Amino acid sequence: MDLHISLEGRGDRTDRIYRQVRDAILDGRLRAGERVPPSRDLARSLAVSRNTVAAAYDRLVGDGFLRGRAGAGTFVAMPPSAAGSRRAPVGALLPSARWAATAAELARLPPVPPARFDLRPGHPDGTLFPLATWRRLLARSLRGSPDYGDPAGLEPLRAAIARSVGLSRSVRASPADVIVTHGAQQGLDLIGRVLIEPGTVVAVEEPGYRPARLAFEALGAKVVPVPVDASGLVVEALPRSARLVYVTPSHQYPLGVPMSLARRAALLAWAERHGAAIAEDDYDSEFRYSDRPLEPLQSLDRAGRVVYVGSFAKTLLPALRLGFLVPPASLRPALLAAKRLVDWHVEPAAQAALADFIDEGLLRRHVRTVTRVYAARHDLVTAAARGVLADRFTLVPSSAGLHVTLLAAAHVDVPGVVARLRAAGVALEGLADFHAGPFAASAATPDGLVVGYGTVTAADLPAALELLDRVSRPLG
Template structure:
């Protein structure tokens, strides 16, 4: 193993200078064990190897090892070597220096992130898909096929990502969502969140106004604010973003029109056209996050803003986190040609090219026509769970919860009746009762807004949904 030892006496850590070499080596090894750099069960270098590396006699190392073994820190295994004793526990935490450097002020003023709740009992949390439905055996085959010598010899991609995946993404979004894009228009990213980041780097100056939905996706709010933008929340109703409430000017507008987060509302065609017209008049950019659009249970999907755009105002952002698995971290940005070079440059500065193995395997998954049947299969399962959840909520006493109409996605939202308690308090009480739900009010930027609960159906089977809602009803 490669082990750096702080030998104390010399700046270069050279044991060949004066002093008791054995004592200094003993103390350096003891420090490494006590501060956790050497963990229980770690194998130490052979005495001959460490002695050659340090430029000392082999006996010096052997003596230090023997002393540590006698004190119970090391143990020798015949024919195997010297190891840190398994019962040894670090006695102090090794931390970086405290330091006097301070971050930008924005990092202390941002609202805290809304993280996924730790699931308990019946998990109605909001987030990614049911990962147990991921086609793991197929994915192993595709990764194995991608890991070939030609991959190791391939040069870095030129900003857009894996060319095969660029082509497959353009074909996929064209067929499934009528998005107008060719392979060269696709920039692959490490998920939708990185997509938002590179778009903001490319388009937003410090002080620019960025409009977000209110309530909305707080991770996006934090990201825009971290770049120095002035973030303004605009209300959402049953038709989506209220365009009439928009500020006079904004550099960028971030929307989730297919399945608004967290309410689930679908932006009407009337509002979509009004938003495009507003952006054209104000010389603004619309970032369309089309998350969850694949899972639709009622009605025909409305055309995305990008396919209605005639002026090059819409940047389309998507990912495979919901359709496949969040940990794949593959997303994409499709921007108007006028800003594509800047978006590619921002992506290159962020992480160069991304994971070639994952991108290569995903391109094979798409080219073999495996995504569409997977989406159909899991949508059928989610539809059963969703129907069971809605039926159980509908059976609650009148005035308990008012479900927001929604036809897509992996969660539903419901406004609370007059309980006298906040949605944050009720979500905490539900967690103690064994049901994980998410309060909506932390996602509002306006004060005094209506409390509600967001409830996912990705992890609770249809047959268990009634019991989960009954337990939630006991809290409400």
């Protein structure tokens, strides 16, 4: 293997070779059992005598860092447990105040240990993904991938997305209107980059999607939480100074309520009246189990106020990191400039494979298949909420998505329930975790549980729900 050693400057060359090989072992760059370059080859690459390198190797063998094998070469002898974690100096460089605050808030999020049952929201079942089909499409697309792609995305994929969301969600879009992103989160970041100046007021739902709030705050926004009721975001509570409103109208995250048509019309009128933009996150609208889906804000918008944010993280796999924006024409040049500067483009082979996946009808077929699977799981959770759990929790009606929310009765200790469930092997999130600031449960804003069913099979859900039932009963 190649080993970088610098002999620039003054000093004993044998000692410098010794110290740099030793440091590579201590740093973990050279691992136990790896073969170091033969002394003859290293001497040639460093333009020194072989005796100089051999003397350094002899010292390393004597100190236990290396060992020789007759006829095989010289190898690292130090086991990984003996190597120290030698890091680069901490240094005096500090991030900006808002990024330091963002890092601190993210660091406070509790780690989720491996769980027998993962009932967290927003996690689809990866075992349902047609991996063999995707592998075939990806292999085919790799043979024709360009070196660099268009920041807006490959034209065939943009055309496929425009057709798909036009049919399934009545989104008004041509291929030129679509910008392909690394998931919805990058879409929100791009929106923030082109609309937010330091101090810009951004309104978000409360409770709501924490990563969106953090992204806007990190870009310098003053984020204002706005309450949500049974009809969605309370438009009357929006601050007059807000210049961007982030909403999840089709399936509010995390409560699950859809925004009523009257409330949608009120929000659009408010945005036009106050010169504000609306970021519409349509994050899992594909999975519906009853009722006709309401039209997205984007299809009702006649003033060019809505940026539609879509993602394939739930329908396909989060690991693919594929999403898209449909912005009004007035924002498209700035969004493309931001996309070019941030990462240039999304990986072309994955884009081409997704275009084929959509055009060949495979996405539509996959969504139909997994919707039936998720519907069965949805029914199990809602039946338990209306049955054995009904004395402690009230189900928030929801007919879409990969989770439901259960509002807790006043006597239920939700943080205690979440902690005991995690100890029992059930990963679950409390509703308080979706509030922006300090949360105190009350009759007006009760605490609760956000129960995801994306990754737990219908065969395993009864056992998970039985644990929830047992753990949430009053102690004693």
